[in-house]
Amino acid sequence: MPVMLEVSNHVAYVTLNRPEAMNSLDPESTADLTEIWARVRTDPDIRVAVLTGAGEKAFCTGTDMKKAPTPTECMAATYLRDGQPILPHMKMWKPIIAAINGYAVGGGLEMALACDLRIASSNAKFGLTEVKVASLAGLNGTQALPRAVPQAVAMKMLLTGEMITADEALRYGLVSDVVEPSGLADLAKSYAEKIASAAPLSVQATKQAAILGKDMPLEHGILYSHLLWGVLRDTEDRKEGFKAFGERRAPEFRGA
Numbered sequence: 001m002p003v004m005l006e007v008s009n010h011v012a013y014v015t016l017n018r019p020e021a022m023n024s025l026d027p028e029s030t031a032d033l034t035e036i037w038a039r040v041r042t043d044p045d046i047r048v049a050v051l052t053g054a055g056e057k058a059f060c061t062g063t064d065m066k067k068a069p070t071p072t073e074c075m076a077a078t079y080l081r082d083g084q085p086i087l088p089h090m091k092m093w094k095p096i097i098a099a100i101n102g103y104a105v106g107g108g109l110e111m112a113l114a115c116d117l118r119i120a121s122s123n124a125k126f127g128l129t130e131v132k133v134a135s136l137a138g139l140n141g142t143q144a145l146p147r148a149v150p151q152a153v154a155m156k157m158l159l160t161g162e163m164i165t166a167d168e169a170l171r172y173g174l175v176s177d178v179v180e181p182s183g184l185a186d187l188a189k190s191y192a193e194k195i196a197s198a199a200p201l202s203v204q205a206t207k208q209a210a211i212l213g214k215d216m217p218l219e220h221g222i223l224y225s226h227l228l229w230g231v232l233r234d235t236e237d238r239k240e241g242f243k244a245f246g247e248r249r250a251p252e253f254r255g256a
């Protein structure tokens with residue numbers, strides 16, 4: 001399978017599985033990912049996802065340039081039907097954690113930028129190198145990178161195609177944690193399990209408030225987040241959370 005999915009304890013583990021090609025995205029991988037993200041978004045048993053790459057060298061190096069299919073229709077038809085090929089499928093209120101285990105290049109870094117948490121192994125490298133292959137970081141890279149790291153760093157990366165190291169990524173805030181390669185999967189699992197043990201509607205509302213609020217004037221963001229708080233106030237899970245606290249036991253959340 002070009003992409004593997006395992007679901008355990010409310011966590012979907014999504015692994016790009018073409019290590020021989022640096023987990024680059026061939027048409028089969030893209031089709032698998034489309035199905036997998038649809039499942040993650042709609043399966044009530046899944047509360048959070050972890051995206052990583054198989055092997056120790058690469059998270060994902062973007063489009064498989066050796067297998068990129070020849071277009072069969074004009075760009076207008078594709079664009080107006082699908083928009084971006086992968087990232088819309090990652091748009092959901094359930095959190096996605098990128099566990100970046102090596103090169104995150106081109107579309108690979110762009111997928112990581114679409115995730116909510118980014119953690120990396122110490123051997124990871126990050127780049128939007130599309131200018132070197134006569135393309136453009138068209139999966140949001142030109143928009144997301146300058147919003148994720150300082151403008152001067154983003155422009156250097158975008159215009160020169162130069163990569164940065166895991167330590168630099170940590171310094172610029174592109175990732176939250178850098179660990180030895182052997183510790184990455186465990187760290188991803190521990191963050192995912194913490195998120196999965198929290199109230200699912202609360203987690204999703206919090207992501208929505210943070211993501212949508214970022215592009216609102218502060219006053220609007222505050223009002224919007226208060227409305228979301230009100231939406232959660234009447235949930236069964238909130239009653240259960242408060243009750244369990246009083247009874248000194250772990251809450252049992254149902255997403256209701």
Ligand SMILES: CC(C)(COP(=O)(O)OP(=O)(O)OC[C@H]1O[C@@H](n2cnc3c(N)ncnc32)[C@H](O)[C@@H]1OP(=O)(O)O)[C@@H](O)C(=O)NCCC(=O)NCCSC(=O)/C(=C/c1ccccc1)CC(=O)O
Pocket residue numbers: 020021022024061062063064065066067085103105106107108129130133135136137138139
């Ligand atoms: C990452 C590297 C610097 C690693 O170099 P290294 O020397 O360590 O390893 P290699 O020998 O180069 O790689 C091993 C093996 O993997 C194959 N490989 C690696 N990456 C790719 C790839 N992207 N496509 C196909 N094959 C790949 C490599 O050929 C080797 O195979 P072998 O010869 O052994 O059979 C280095 O690998 C590197 O620079 N890779 C390319 C990174 C890159 O340029 N990525 C950008 C691709 S373009 C893109 O992602 C786009 C996304 C997009 C935008 C908009 C809409 C949709 C998609 C743009 C686009 O598609 O136009």
